[in-house]
Amino acid sequence: xxxxxxxxxxxxxxxxxxxxxxxxxxxxxxxxxxxxxxxxxxxxxxxxxxxxxxxxxxxxxxxxxxxxxxxxxxxxxxxxxxxxxxxxxxxxxxxxxxxxxxxxxxxxxxxxxxxxxxxxxxxxxxxxxxxxxxxxxxxxxxxxxxxxxxxxxxxxxxxxxxxxxxxxxxxxxxxxxxxxxxxxxxxxxxxxxxxxxxxxxxxxxxxxxxxxxxxxxxxxxxxxxxxxxxxxxxxxxxxxxxxxxxxxxxxxxxxxxxxxxxxxxxxxxxxxxxxxxxxxxxxxxxxxxxxxxxxxxxxxxxxxxxxxxxxxxxxxxxxxxxxxxxxxxxxxxxxxxxxxxxxxxxxxxxxxxxxxxxxxxxxxxxxxxxxxxxxxxxxx
Numbered sequence: 001x002x003x004x005x006x007x008x009x010x011x012x013x014x015x016x017x018x019x020x021x022x023x024x025x026x027x028x029x030x031x032x033x034x035x036x037x038x039x040x041x042x043x044x045x046x047x048x049x050x051x052x053x054x055x056x057x058x059x060x061x062x063x064x065x066x067x068x069x070x071x072x073x074x075x076x077x078x079x080x081x082x083x084x085x086x087x088x089x090x091x092x093x094x095x096x097x098x099x100x101x102x103x104x105x106x107x108x109x110x111x112x113x114x115x116x117x118x119x120x121x122x123x124x125x126x127x128x129x130x131x132x133x134x135x136x137x138x139x140x141x142x143x144x145x146x147x148x149x150x151x152x153x154x155x156x157x158x159x160x161x162x163x164x165x166x167x168x169x170x171x172x173x174x175x176x177x178x179x180x181x182x183x184x185x186x187x188x189x190x191x192x193x194x195x196x197x198x199x200x201x202x203x204x205x206x207x208x209x210x211x212x213x214x215x216x217x218x219x220x221x222x223x224x225x226x227x228x229x230x231x232x233x234x235x236x237x238x239x240x241x242x243x244x245x246x247x248x249x250x251x252x253x254x255x256x257x258x259x260x261x262x263x264x265x266x267x268x269x270x271x272x273x274x275x276x277x278x279x280x281x282x283x284x285x286x287x288x289x290x291x292x293x294x295x296x297x298x299x300x301x302x303x304x305x306x307x308x309x310x311x312x313x314x315x316x317x318x319x320x321x322x323x324x325x326x327x328x329x330x331x332x333x334x335x336x337x338x339x340x341x342x343x344x345x346x347x348x349x350x351x352x353x354x355x356x357x358x359x360x361x362x363x364x365x366x367x368x369x370x371x372x373x374x375x376x377x378x379x380x
Contacts, residue, residue: 004037005035005036005037005055006035006036006037006038006044006128006136007035007036007124007125007128007136007140008033008034008035009033009034009035009100009102009121010031010032010033010034010051010100010101010102011032011033011034011048011085011098011099011100011101012027012028012029012030012031012032012098012099012101013027013028013030013032013048013060013096013097013098014026014027014028014081014084014097014098014099015028015097016097023076024078025074025076025078025081025084025097025099026081027081027082027084027099030050031050031051031052031101032048032049032050032051032101033048033049033050033051034046034047034048034098035047035048035049035058036125036128043063043064043065043066043313044063044064044066044128044129044131045061045062045063045064046060046061046062046064046069046087046129047060047061047062048060048098060096062087062096063309063313064129065091065313065316065317065320066129066130066131067090067129067130067131067320068089068090068091068129068316068317068320069087069088069089069090069129070087070088070089070090070126070129071085071086071087071122071125071126071129072085072086072088072122072126073085073086073114073119073122074086074097078112079110079111079112080111080112081099081111081112082099082100082104082111082112083099083100083104083111083112083113083114083118084097084098084099084100085097085098085099085100085122085125086098089316090320090323091235091237091316091317091319091320091323092235092237092238092316092319093235093238100118100121102118105117105118120139120142124136124139124140233353233354233355233357233358234354234357234358234361235315235316235319235357236315236316236318236319236357237312237315237316237319239361240315242306242307245306246303246306246307249299249302249303249306250299252299252302253295254295254298257295257298257299257302258290258298260302261286261289261290261298261301261302262286262290264286264301264305266285266286269286269289269301270282270283270286270289272289272301272304273289273292273293276293276297276300276301277292277297280292318330319357322356322357322360323352323353323354323356323357324352325350325351325352325356326350327342327350327351327356327359327360328341328342328343328350330342330360331360331363336360336363336364336367337363337366337367338359338360338362338363339359339362339363342356342359342360
């Protein structure tokens with residue numbers, strides 16, 4: 001990890017368990033940090049780690065495509081489980097649940113009470129996942145100043161959210177809201193109190209005048225999510241996981257491997273050759289690479305590609321593009337005929353959502369079927 005976290009706060013992971021009454025969120029008790037950072041590729045990394053683990057060793061590290069993920073309150077959890085956020089994807093049915101491990105701001109310590117501060121925190125994360133510019137330092141400072149009147153305890157102003165450095169002499173470098181070293185490692189306070197870890201005991205009064213605002217914001221989050229994210233038809237990354245694609249490589253001959261390798265960028269193919277044979281002279285063309293490599297080396301390169309997060313991310317991006325109205329242009333570029341050119345029957349509007357993904361997959365299947373039949377006819 002080369003970039004400093006944009007924001008870090010206390011949160012734990014929840015397990016989803018199937019019970020006779022339905023699916024239940026079960027908060028794990030492991031104290032943890034949820035944090036976001038951006039590296040040279042400018043994509044947001046969404047991470048979680050136990051608090052006793054190094055910053056560079058998160059248990060969860062997701063590279064997020066802008067606007068693919070949403071971070072919103074989870075509606076199906078029980079109030080006694082605390083405040084739970086769900087990370088969902090428009091390109092996949094996969095989801096992750098996290099519960100806030102800060103103390104409830106309810107005057108009676110109600111663990112299921114969503115304060116304005118809790119909701120604003122989720123709003124910041126959600127905006128970052130959409131690719132929006134957010135002045136994290138300013139936003140965090142604003143809801144820090146807006147705390148309730150019972151602020152006479154010994155907690156620091158920001159007991160669990162670290163998007164700013166409280167040392168005025170510390171320079172974060174710019175207005176990106178990046179956190180300093182104290183915001184990315186262990187907490188600067190003692191962490192032995194169960195009330196602080198469980199988010200259930202202890203209390204702090206929320207601003208009374210913000211109650212209506214909080215409830216309005218909460219309702220708006222519940223009604224503004226895409227229905228396609230709940231029940232997508234399928235996604236390309238669900239259809240092409242390594243468990244499916246890697247066994248296919250075993251059946252390839254040299255010609256089949258060459259056909260796949262020709263789709264790789266030239267520089268990537270040359271770099272792969274140098275990894276396989278560091279002593280090899282730098283080739284001038286992709287065909288030179290294919291001539292030098294043996295069949296096993298070719299398959300090794302393809303395996304690395306299929307296992308890479310970049311390949312999975314590309315499948316996610318392509319799924320999002322198809323779902324968001326890009327089917328006509330994508331099918332044309334890939335020379336894959338789809339029904340009605342990827343448009344609705346009336347009005348010339350592109351297909352979207354699960355219907356677009358379904359039409360694309362049917363087009364691929366028909367294209368492969370027609371190509372196979374054509375090859376058989378030529379052979380006969």
